[in-house]
Amino acid sequence: MTAKEGTREAGNAFDALLEAAVDGIIIIDEVGTVLRFNQAAERIFGYTETEISGGNIKQLMPEPDRGNHDAYLSRYMRTGKRSIIGGGREVTGLKKNGDTFPMFLSVGETTRQKARRYVGIIRDLSDVQASREKVRELEEQLLHADRLVILGELTAGIAHEINQPLTAIAAYADAGKRMINRNPADATSEIDSICERIAEQSRRAAAVVQRLRKLVRSGTVSKGQHDINQIIKNTLLLFEYEVKKSNIELSFYPLETAGELYVDEIHIQQIIVNLIKNSIDAISEAGSPDGRIEIRVMKRPSDVTISVSDNGPGVREEFRKQLFESFFTTKPKGVGLGLSICKTIAGAHGGSLTFAESTQGGSTFxxxxxxxLIG
Ligand SMILES: Nc1ncnc2c1ncn2[C@@H]1O[C@H](COP(=O)(O)OP(=O)(O)OP(=O)(O)O)[C@@H](O)[C@H]1O
Ligand SMILES: [Mg+2]
Structure with a gap:
């Protein structure tokens, strides 16, 4: 075989490789001129090799990459300082029809016969992104379903929480009416205080309803600045009856000053609701007459911790490893999703959820x- 034939054969093998590659492969020169554009790249971008050859690679990028690319190449030539070359990252591509899409781009460099060439290998991530979004959507639905289930379980208590102020309002209104009928002149100062009490009770009922509506609503994660003390206080409102009914003493130790956190309020409430519900279940199951739950917020140098601790039976040694796994439950009617959902939410906030034995002899989460995340 002559040297020329050898070169041709290597060239053919190279073409076959480009053709067979599943990933898009683009070869450009040192100023960004497209020299080769394989079939997978044609499929991904919607251009044919003939259309794109001789053109500049930057037409495959949206702004701001498009505008910066020439300068980026010449800076690399001048300084040798690498950004993507020699490695890879997720970037956005631009198709012929104007659509943009996520892609993973890795770039290598070759220098042969003094000509510098860059080889870009492209993997279209549209499907990956679509499935990531699908997973997010499903997680969101799961979170919502979990909230509805737990609210369903708390319905009796919540109805009671709303009914109490309504009953009080009716009683105050009746008393006011009686006073006016008896002696309108004497009643003025008392009517004033009765009206104040009516207003206060209706605000209380409205607060419960508002909490409830927020928790029932579905929706995607929306983080904002919230005072952690307030989030917990609002959550406890939903438990007043449940706790009283089960004869449990619930104590809340907030931070002394407001603890502003950048969180999704509803999701944090959901964690607290799940933890308290688990504690109530544990205490009731054990049938202990003097059930206690303590909720304590503490500030440390790098985080805020919220612990829910009870004096229930605790978690058996052999179960501790599986506690946070989906579908792990020891309850006849349990689903076993509560803690796994809580852990997911904590992770999405850059935080964590852990178990320890409680000083009261039960569990502390x-x-x-x-x-x-603050500010
Ligand atoms: N405070 C607690 N004290 C004792 N055991 C607990 C406590 N919290 C959770 N557990 C144990 O962890 C298991 C899993 O809790 P998780 O909240 O994930 O599911 P579940 O409460 O069983 O069901 P659900 O999906 O309805 O919440 C419980 O079944 C229970 O055995
Ligand atoms: Mg649970």
């Missing part, structure tokens, strides 16, 4: 939320 501690949610930690990093302080960098």
């Amino acid at each position: 501690t949610l930690s939320l990093p302080l960098e």
Whole structure:
């Protein structure tokens, strides 16, 4: 075989490789001129090799990459300082029809006969992104379903919480009416205080309804600045009756000053609701007459912790490893999703959820939320 034939054969093998590759492969020169554009790249971008050859690679990128690319190439020539060359990352591509899409781009460099060439290998991530979004959507639905289930379980208590102020309002109104009928002149000062009490009770009922509506609503994660003390206080409102009914003493130790965190309020409430519900279940199951639940918020140098601790039976040693796994439950009617959902939410906030034995002899679950999230 002559040298020329050898070169041709290597060239054919190279063409076959480009053709067979599943990933898009683009070869450009040092100023970005497209020299080769394989079939997979044609499929991904919607251009044919003939259309794109001789053109500049930047037409396959949306702004701001498009505008910066020439300068980027010449800076690399001048300084040898690498950004993507020699490695890879997720970037956005631009198709012929104007659509943009996520892709993973890795770039290598070759220098042969003094000509510098860059080889870009492209993997279209549209499907990956679509499935990531699908997973997010499903997680969101799961979170919502979990909230509805737990609210369903708390319905009796919540109805009671709303009914109490309504009954009080009716009683105050009746009393006011009686006073006016008896002696309108004497009643003025008392009517004033009765009206104040009516207003206060209706605000209380409205607060419960508002909490409830928020928790029932579905929707995607929306983080904002919230005071952790307030989030917990609002959550406890939904438990007043349940706790009273089960004869449990619930104590809340908030931070002394407001603890502003950047979180999704509803999701944090959901964690607290799940943890308290688990504690109530544990205490009731054990049938202990003097059930206690303590909720404590603490600030540490790098995080805020919220611990829910009870004096129930605790978690048996052999179960501790599986506690946070989906579908692990020891309850006849349990689904076993509560803690796994809580852990997912904590993770999505850059935090964690852990179990420890409680000093009261039961369980302590501690949610930690990093302080960098503040502000
Ligand atoms: N405070 C607690 N004290 C004792 N055991 C607990 C406590 N919290 C959770 N557990 C144990 O962890 C298991 C899993 O809890 P998880 O909340 O994930 O599911 P579940 O409460 O069983 O069901 P659900 O999906 O309805 O919440 C419980 O079944 C229970 O055995
Ligand atoms: Mg549970």
